[in-house]
Amino acid sequence: MSREYTILTVAKETPLNGDKSVTTQDFYVPDLCRVRAVFLLLLTSELLVLVMAIVQAETAWIDWNYFGLLSLFVQWTTLTSAALICLLRPKLARMGTPRATVLIVAIVLADVFAFSLFANSVLNPIPDAIAWQTIAKKLLLALLIVLMVLRYFYLQHQWQQQREAEMGARLAALQARIQPHFLFNSMNTIASLIATRPEQAEEAVLDLSELFRASLRTSDQLIPLARELALCHRYLAIEALRLGDRLKVEWAVTPGLEQQAIPPLTLQPLIENAIYHGIQPRPEGGTVRIEVSRRQEFVYLIVQNPAPEHDQRRHRGNRVALANIQSRLQALFGEPAVLKHSQHESIYTVTLRLPRRTVSQQSAIGDKGGEQTP
Template identity: 40%
Template sequence: MLATGVIITESLSEETRRPGALELMVDWKKQLLTEKKPLQTGEEGNFLPDFYRGQGLGDLLLFSFALTVTILLAKTGLTGFDWTLFSLVFLLVVGVALTSALVLSLCEPFLRSTHQIRSAILAIVIVMIIVAMSVLLAQQALVFAMLKDRVDLGVALDMVVLAVIPVGVSLRYFSVKQKMYVEKNAAREAGIQAHQASIRPHFLYNALNVIASLIVSDPEKAERAVEDLSELFRDVMTGSPSLIPLREELSLCRRYIALEKLRLGGRLEIEWQIGDYGEDVKIPSLTLQPVLENAVYHGIQLLHGGGKIEVRIRRTGDWVHIDVQNPRNPRLQHNKGHKMAIKNVRYRLRAHFGPSARVGSKVTGSHYTTHISFPVKVYKL
């Protein structure tokens, strides 16, 4: 059920406030100067995909199929192609490939700790040992079934020699693909961080001017404003997690609105219609705040009498829908700012939730509405 709409008339409650403005500002400055975290993709040191978790298994099966066809065509040609023999050889090749993938995944911590060339050589040696053992076991099975007289070590050696080139090529392929995957993740993360850092400077200037004017007339309110501003910019500047619970984003937005109310006073009202969206919903940090800033900057601020912003949040199945509506003055509009904010939010949502995430806007009479829809499940590259 939707919660009853509430018009904000005051700043933060005591539960959402922080211990002290000075302490927060010092902590913010300290983190900015000392925390220089490199980009983390989670897979920088991986030499190969994580086969154990299913990465690259499709390519592995395709390689196995192509290798089997190549071996049989080289041996029998098109006219003598035997599907029964193909099935047996394909099962052997797939077994070797999957076993190799499992062993390489188990050895992954050690492979990551050594030089890449040494890792590649070791990986090839591991696969060659598995090939030799698989061929010997297959021959032993044929001997046990009385389809072969004895185990021939020469056959195992021949298969090892023949497998060197395709194994080396496939490992090189997976290595290059993994590198491209990591670089794509790093580029995506860099884009997310760049967009996250693009909060408008004019908001900071306006907020500081408001705080300066309150220091003499209302020191307590000025202190609350500094706490709100410190918390807001700590999230922007110190690398907060890319995805945060939606409730934290809403808390941040309430702090932002509290700051704007100090500047606009009774001209700014806001109504929150928040449904039961669930505890598992996460959203990119600072996604909803720029939309609210647009509603203030392009809507409320341009109206002499101000107006009311309406925020509606609901969940339908595995999708979350957010609507932000504000009044507008058709004669005074900063259309470029609207488009930049929409583009910013769309980029960050699609980076996390894939191309199905939607961000759009529409004008209905004297109101402007921004609509955001995204799935609960995070998109995987």
């Protein structure tokens, strides 16, 4: 018997020229090829020009002639410098921070010097006369500004890295706390099947090993919904062996949501709670309904089960699991992600709302979670 599992992993940024140790994401200067970055640079430089025009004015509030000329000069130097840094960014990222900073400063100063010479030739009425003092002032001002901007970029990059590291540690700690309650029951079920139904026992062992491999895989912050659903099917297969006809499952999954981003081990604990609190205590069992649908810009995951009995210990365990999932959702998605639970008559419902976000797919068949041939 053979079973093939396809693992979907989050696509990361491509290394530079095949160098796996360095990526442009590690560089502290933002990508100046993006429209938003260029817009912010132009807006900031224009505000600086406005301040200088106000200071330069002697009688009116603003020296409009000075503002127009300086604005033209600053915008051209800003755009050309940003274009050069954008083109050289992959090489700059491999140089290290000190060398990259020196080269960026040199690029900006050379750009300012070239445009200063051009402006001098156009605006100076005396041929071959170069206002070196004016050019030197522009270079000094450009040096101070670019150093302040680079310092700001560096501090922002350091803060972002620290924030990501803290969030990664927090998510890893939250995910490590997910310890499936069904471990001992599953092992007992497998032990009872070994003598009578060895093939089903073998299937259950594979399902159980994959579930615990997923619980120990803390490096993935977001995975495709297809992988989480596959994990839920494995879990339900184990519980079906234990509960038999007492467990009934209804699926209602909207097609096209396979690449929806979801934190790992998010839906599976909700199904586990539904069985542990709503099915297992009832001699007659019951039905667990799992629904996945899309409404506008959100994806809804709904788990329904018979309302649990009033057992404070079980309610406490349920609240802990829901709080854990809620904490991870808030860390990754913020306010758009919502987790709520309700009870209407005899049906207990947990609703999970995620913002529509896809995960890039890289197929990796293999690894120990890939193809397995018993």
